[in-house]
Amino acid sequence: MALVLVIFLKVFFLLVTEGSLVNNSISYNISLGSYLTTLTNPSWLSPSGLFAFGFYQQDDGFAVGIWLTTKPEITVVWTANRDDPPLLLNSTVEFTRDGWLVLVTTYGEHKSIIDQSDPATSASMFDSVSSVSASQYSSGRFVLKMQDDGNLVAYPQNSSMWDSDAYWSSGTLSGFYESLVLNRDGSLYIKGYADVQKVLNPSTSSRLKKNETIVFRATLSPQGNFLLYSHRFTNLSSNSTRVMEWEALQDPCKAKGICGVNSYCSTTAREAECHCFPGFSFFTNSSNGKFLGCYRNFTDEEACSRRGLQLSYKITALDNMEVGAYPYSDMNLSKEACINSCLDDCNCWVGLYTNGSCKMLKVPVIYAELDKSKLATVFIKTSFPKVKDQQHEPPAPLEIPEQNAVAERKKLVSILAITLGFFALMCTLMAFSSFFYYRVHARRYQRMSENVDFGLLSDHFTLRSFSFEELHKATDGFKEVIGRNSIGEVYKGFISEGTKAVAVKRLHTRMLEGDKRFQAEITAIAQTHHRNLVRLLGFCIHGATKLLVYEFMSNGSLADLLSNPETQPGWQERASLALDVARGILYLHQECETRIIHCNIKPHNILFDESWTAKISDFGLSKLLRPDQSGTLTGVRGTTGYLAPEWHKNNLISTKVDIYSFGVVFLEILCCTGDMEIEISRDDKMSLFTWVYNCFEAKELKRLVGDEEVDMYMLEKMVKVGLLCVQDDPEARPLIKDVILMLEGTTDIPTPPSPILSLM
Known part of the structure; x- marks a missing residue:
């Protein structure tokens, strides 16, 4: 049976008009086959021209919705598919x-x-438009819900929606x-099967004037307040006056969770x-961003394990607080005992004390409010480096009687003279020994170099x-x-009488950490041998000059491949390329004798040999891990845009930093671009994550690959893997072996959360 379709609101924005300017029995009919476009025909108007339906500007794009044609800016009252990107x-x-x-x-979807x-x-x-809906869910931080008992209730969006919330x-x-x-008079009421109950019945600020139309609008604000506005239009003009007629909350802090997690609100x-x-x-220091909540730079598990890293804890008390959270422990203790119990429990980060009740909480705390009428005290545990105990001052020397002073001085001078003479003799002997040792070993190295045939490389090559x-x-x-970066320059050369091409990297002096450290690291890297790693062939230490000799890669880097439209790989090649890189990282992390964190995975460091096999290169920033180490402390290493967040937080650096960098590279391979030109700045890698995640959430993955024919099931699987790898929280990133298993289809892939603010 055919229906008549009326364009109306299906969300909690209620609008009605009052006035006599237009004949509401007249409507603008929209015939079958009609259409709107973003530029030439963007909207359909109501008879009065006060309402419009169609495209309106949103950020850098457009959205579809209904709005009041107020000036200078329109008042949007409903948006279709509001969680979709512009x-x-x-x-x-x-x-x-x-x-x-x-x-x-x-894209034709x-x-x-x-x-x-x-x-x-x-x-x-x-x-005249209004909405009727069994329940109203917004995409913001708050929600108005019509419950089965007929009660209209406001909750934080991310709560359990219990009575306490x-x-x-x-x-x-x-x-x-x-x-x-x-x-029509601005009153809001609930109509039941048997009765009618008013929610609000405000008196408007002034009576209706001649040639005036009033539009009432009820809305839930982004700050969680339920508001009623009136918009007054005169002479069919879009110029209007907006008046707030009623608000549910007089105190904005009563909207639970208005300040986000791990923070509190004051009025x-x-x-x-x-x-x-x-x-x-704060997650961000912008004025609006402070409503997003706060974070710590480490997790509960890390805090428990950091006791061995010389961390201590203290308690800060906040009185007159109301807190919304779910404790894991609730005991009857005194205030002092409550504080000590939280200090001794590495899982406790927030304590709540009220009249002998001691509740212990983990983070995040959903909401908190400073309210002088409340009696609760909140204890916040914070960490700080331990201060080493000051050692006792050495005892003051005994006073030497004047008659013994000269003898004591002579004795001291004799001891110093003998000691200095002994050290001078030892230094002379060491100098001669070092000279002869160098001469002997220099000849030995020269003979070894002359006897090596570089044309016969084997698995046992040293x-x-x-x-x-x-x-x-x-x-x-x-x-x-043939290459240059912050570590040094790379030169092309030929050895074995000019028959074998090699790449010689000359390291900058400022990048070196001493000859012994340099030799230890290149020895460990020399033991690596994998088809997806560029082979280190040799080295040279010449005073302060350090050089590394690698096999020559004739087909350039991944950065070159992605930036040239004529050489960009096809879909199958991209999938194979990503697996090659992952297998190389797996070898470094788990399979070679000394585990290695590469620290600088990026397209410029992924090279191709003559058969187009992808190989990871440039181990100049790598860190070595002992078998019993899960991480190491080091300064920031790597390239901006590919650095994991923990580099900037003075946390332990683990193999998960390589997973993050691989995730960035992986997403670039999927999108087949070296610099995102579609709405994204090349220097802002987070924009890449946001763009890919929005396409994934909106089920518009076709936008990532344009007109190219790809396996959409495989594309979705690979996008999910890439988004898992670039999570802010290192624990949320998979191990590289799990990445390979997911890409090969032998294990399930979980749905990734948004990579932004994942530590909330």
Whole structure:
């Protein structure tokens, strides 16, 4: 059976008009086959022109919705598919000839705008619109919910929606309800099967004037307050006056969770101010960002294990607090005992004390409010480095009698003279020994170099020590530069009488950490042998000059491949390439004798040999791990954009930093781009994550690969793996062996959360 489709709101924005300017019985009919575009025909208007439906500007794109045509800015009252990313140019809204209202994206994807069970014969835009819905869920941080008992209740979005989480209710307990109605006079009431109960009945600020139209709008604000506005239009003009007629909360801090997790709200001049708990920091310091909550720079598990790293703890007390959280322990203790119990429990980060009740909490704390009427005290545990005990001052020397002073001085001078003479003799002997040792070993290294046949490489090939003169000659005086970065320059050269090409890296002096450390690390790297690692062939130590000799990779780097449209790999090649890189990292992390954290995985360090096999290169920033080590402390290493967040937090660095860098590279391989030109800045890698995640959430993965024909099931699987690898929390990233298993299809892939703010 055909239906008549009326464009109306299906979310909790209620609007009604009052006035006599227009004949509301007249509607603008929208015929089958009509359509809207983002540029030429963006909207359909109501008869009065006060309401519009269609495309409106949002961020750098467009959204589809209904709005009041107020000036200078429109007042949006409803948005279709509100959690989707902004639409691009050339998107259309079509009222198809077979009676369906659909959105067609730039990429040809069809999306439903409203719920339709049957096709329609026509559509109209009215001047009086309102909504009726069994429950109302917003995509923001707060939600208004119509409960089964007829009570309209406001909750934080990310709460359990128990009675203790509610911060406002209408108090309309009417049993079963039928509808929620905003009347023409601005009153809001709930209509049940047997009765009607008013939610609010405000008196408008002034009476209706001649040639004036009033539009009432009820909305849940981003700060969680339920508000009623009136918009007054005169002479059919879009110029309007907005007046707030009623608000549910007089104190903005009563909206539980307004300041986000791990923070508390205080009210000053009816404005909400957000404060982090001691030891926590805002996710962002922008004025609006302070409502997003606060974080610590390490997790509970790390805190428990850090006791051995000379950390201590203290308690900061905050009185007159109301806290919303779920304790894991609730005991009857005194205030002092409550504090000590939290200090001794590595899982306790927040304690809540009220009249002998001691509750212990983990983080995050969902919400907290400073309220002078409350008696609860909150204890926040913070960590700080232990201060070593000051050693006792050495006892003051005994006073020497004057008659013995001269004898004591002579004795001291004799001892010093004998000691200095002995050290001078030892230094002379060591100098001669070092000279002869160097001469003997220099001849030995020279004989070894002369006897090695570099044309016969085998699995048992050992690292070769080159002389500086050999490499100077091999590179024609370091003439041909084939690469350069912050670590050093790479030159092309030829050894074995000019028959074998090699790459010679000359390290910058500032990057070196001593000859012994340099030799230890290159010895460990020399023991690595894998088809997906560039082979280190030899080295040279010539005073302060350090050089490394690698096998030559004839087909350039992944960065070159992705940046050139003519050489970009196809879909199958991309999948194979990603697996090659992952297998190389697996060898470094788990299979070689000394585990290695590469620390600088990026497209420039992934090279291709003559058969286009991908190999990881450049171990100049690598860190070695002992078998019993899970991580190490070191300064920031690597390239901006590929650095894991823990580099900047002075945390232990583990193999998970390579997983993060691999995730960035993996997403670039999937999108087949070395610099994101589609709405994303190349220098902001987080924008890449956001873009990919939004496409994944919106099920628009086709946007990542354009017109290229790909296996969409495989693409989705690979995108999920890439997003798992770039999580802010290292514990949320998979091990590289699990990455390979997921890519090969032998294990399930969990749905990744957003990579931003994942430590909340």
